[in-house]
Amino acid sequence: DTTRAKEADGVIAVFTGKELLSEFGAPLPVTDCFVPTKKYPKHYPIAVDKVHYVGEPVAIVLASSQSAAEDAAERVEVRYESLQPVVDIEKALEKGAPVIHDELGTNLSYDTKFAAGDIEAAFREAEVKITQRLMQQRLIPVAVEPRGVVADYKPWARKLTIWSSTQIPHFVKVWAAVILGIPESDVRVIAPEVGGGFGSKIRVYPEEIMTALASRRLGRPVKWIEDRGENTKATHHGRSQIWDVEIAAMRDGTVLGIRPTQWLDLGAYCSQFGTFQVLGMLVAQGAYRMKAFDGRAVGIYTNRTPTDAYRGAGRPEATYLIERVMDLVAQATGVDPVEVRRKNFVRVEDQPFTTLLGLTYDSGDYRITLDRALQMVDYEGLRREQAEKRKQGKYLGIGLSTYIEICGLGPAVPTQAAVGVSLWGMSVVNVHFTGKATVIIGSSPHGQGHETTYAQVAADVLGIPVGDIDVQHGDTAIGPMGMDTYGSRSTALDGNAVHISAMKVQEKAKKIAAHLLEAAEGDVVYEGGKAYVKGTPSKAVTIQEIAVAAFQTSRLPKGMEGGLEATTFFDPTNFVWPFGAHIAVVEVDGETGATRILRYVAVDDCGTRINPMIVDGQLHGGIAQGIGQALFEEAVYDDAGQLRTGSLLDYLVPTAADLPSFELEATITPSPVNPLGTKGIGEAGTIASSPAIINAIVDALAPFGVKDVAMPATPEKVWQLMHRNGGTKR
Numbered sequence: 060d061t062t063r064a065k066e067a068d069g070v071i072a073v074f075t076g077k078e079l080l081s082e083f084g085a086p087l088p089v090t091d092c093f094v095p096t097k098k099y100p101k102h103y104p105i106a107v108d109k110v111h112y113v114g115e116p117v118a119i120v121l122a123s124s125q126s127a128a129e130d131a132a133e134r135v136e137v138r139y140e141s142l143q144p145v146v147d148i149e150k151a152l153e154k155g156a157p158v159i160h161d162e163l164g165t166n167l168s169y170d171t172k173f174a175a176g177d178i179e180a181a182f183r184e185a186e187v188k189i190t191q192r193l194m195q196q197r198l199i200p201v202a203v204e205p206r207g208v209v210a211d212y213k214p215w216a217r218k219l220t221i222w223s224s225t226q227i228p229h230f231v232k233v234w235a236a237v238i239l240g241i242p243e244s245d246v247r248v249i250a251p252e253v254g255g256g257f258g259s260k261i262r263v264y265p266e267e268i269m270t271a272l273a274s275r276r277l278g279r280p281v282k283w284i285e286d287r288g289e290n291t292k293a294t295h296h297g298r299s300q301i302w303d304v305e306i307a308a309m310r311d312g313t314v315l316g317i318r319p320t321q322w323l324d325l326g327a328y329c330s331q332f333g334t335f336q337v338l339g340m341l342v343a344q345g346a347y348r349m350k351a352f353d354g355r356a357v358g359i360y361t362n363r364t365p366t367d368a369y370r371g372a373g374r375p376e377a378t379y380l381i382e383r384v385m386d387l388v389a390q391a392t393g394v395d396p397v398e399v400r401r402k403n404f405v406r407v408e409d410q411p412f413t414t415l416l417g418l419t420y421d422s423g424d425y426r427i428t429l430d431r432a433l434q435m436v437d438y439e440g441l442r443r444e445q446a447e448k449r450k451q452g453k454y455l456g457i458g459l460s461t462y463i464e465i466c467g468l469g470p471a472v473p474t475q476a477a478v479g480v481s482l483w484g485m486s487v488v489n490v491h492f493t494g495k496a497t498v499i500i501g502s503s504p505h506g507q508g509h510e511t512t513y514a515q516v517a518a519d520v521l522g523i524p525v526g527d528i529d530v531q532h533g534d535t536a537i538g539p540m541g542m543d544t545y546g547s548r549s550t551a552l553d554g555n556a557v558h559i560s561a562m563k564v565q566e567k568a569k570k571i572a573a574h575l576l577e578a579a580e581g582d583v584v585y586e587g588g589k590a591y592v593k594g595t596p597s598k599a600v601t602i603q604e605i606a607v608a609a610f611q612t613s614r615l616p617k618g619m620e621g622g623l624e625a626t627t628f629f630d631p632t633n634f635v636w637p638f639g640a641h642i643a644v645v646e647v648d649g650e651t652g653a654t655r656i657l658r659y660v661a662v663d664d665c666g667t668r669i670n671p672m673i674v675d676g677q678l679h680g681g682i683a684q685g686i687g688q689a690l691f692e693e694a695v696y697d698d699a700g701q702l703r704t705g706s707l708l709d710y711l712v713p714t715a716a717d718l719p720s721f722e723l724e725a726t727i728t729p730s731p732v733n734p735l736g737t738k739g740i741g742e743a744g745t746i747a748s749s750p751a752i753i754n755a756i757v758d759a760l761a762p763f764g765v766k767d768v769a770m771p772a773t774p775e776k777v778w779q780l781m782h783r784n785g786g787t788k789r
Contacts, residue, residue, distance in 0.1 A: 204254025297369020456759025501541015522588020547739025652778030681744020
């Protein structure tokens, strides 16, 4: 009942789902994401009759100020009939469990196999068989800037402009047009400077659609800004999985095969890229050779906030699985975890290497990053120190993570098959009359430094000073459709598109220069922003002079169009596969169970590093987030489906005081699948760090017979494991 809310001061309108349902031309989008046959309900931007999770909108209050809207919202009277909640993914599949979506008749969305090789033969051959459950707790992304939307519908022009804190302005444009029944050409979406995303702003959200709809209804701008309480409940969550794995190995540490099962908590709805985390199954082989793989991915609905991509999206889960597998094999066989990895590594002579499930790695020698990391940390010396400290009752642990990841989401054919959309890189490079340049990109940065990196790429080709290059992004009205930002794809795709567009401009500039110099085009050299005839660099024309000529028809070669601009849609031949070795050194307090990180060493290989400082910045942030999952973060619900960690008082994130100084080095193995040789780096730190920390803690607790520690490894949890058998050491 909205009567009292409508009577409140400053209120302009109040709407409910029933009133708005007829205006939605389609539900919120769901992509294939590796599971095209999944069952999913229609998810409209606002609840009608039934609410499925805490955080789902049930009414819209529009007022002249935020405080007036919040006060009026308190007056909306909602009569709820309480239903039995489903908050446990295993109980959700039990016979007689309440069904969340009646139209589906089940809480099971999908149960899909990913298998290759003879797994039964691998287990018959195995001398060592291990079974382990690994937890991927539910995480809340908590970007420093929560979401926010401003929408302005102009009735007289029938045009809609949306400003949104989003990673995907181009996709928001498409789906706003589809859902609201507005021609796409009449929709403009702008993503201004965005304060962090980490995957949490990768989908089309209900609030984006409802803010736009409200503006169309009222004929005036409407703003919605999320507070932190809403952010923890309504912005999608990440991870929330259980992995069960069976391992077949030999006594010398050789891994023959694994049989993993991924139990994924989808939350109350299948989000736009909700099954992207199934990618974890496809890349779970990691940097290793094995004979067989038998994977199963199961998606389940619960009465919790929907899950979707969160920094790494499937790759952290896969890396955690296979890196824990390597340490579990080391524990069971007594072989050093370094040697287990070396024994099972894909060999450099096997590159490009095709995995059991058919993915092909582009390049990499995984030994070189591991060897350098071991040297940096003085591995042998640490093992001796560890043995001495154990005699003193101190528990030092050393954890390894030798990861490989798939990124540069771009080859059009496989991405269309996997996620339902062809992905590519896009750029426009335009040199103006004055010799300055504008670069338009299809990605939408939110802290990655694209403006600096892409200006460097264009400057390197054209010889124009970096300060004279303006990189524009995040506005669907300024260029062709881009594929936006996620999956560490931007430099591998859009960065290379910038390079190719700049090369096209350079080629045209050489043609114009040849005409101006009265020389054959093949005799003209272009370097450092100047063109000259071979052997006579003193007689040169600058890019600025060439740019002027490009706008003077009389100075152009016959038949050449004016201007100095190029557009590129870059479709690479393969994904890119960065890799690296991270080593964590921790000390566990025997009295409190608290973990202190003593050292963190990382050697990463992301191919060509255009701006090493930006690369290191991405690694610092990623490592911190991975440590957050390993030690601190967990979204906890009670049995009634209420989020208990709905504020930053209860949901712990790491601070600078919790982290050591990261010791970073690099190797450089260019990718052969793009001109710049670049690979992604935005998610590598998160992918590698969680298993490195947990492997270190388990290593520290080896005297207590501990085989695994579930994340987050809180002091209480670690202390309980140490005292599980009365504190007796083995």
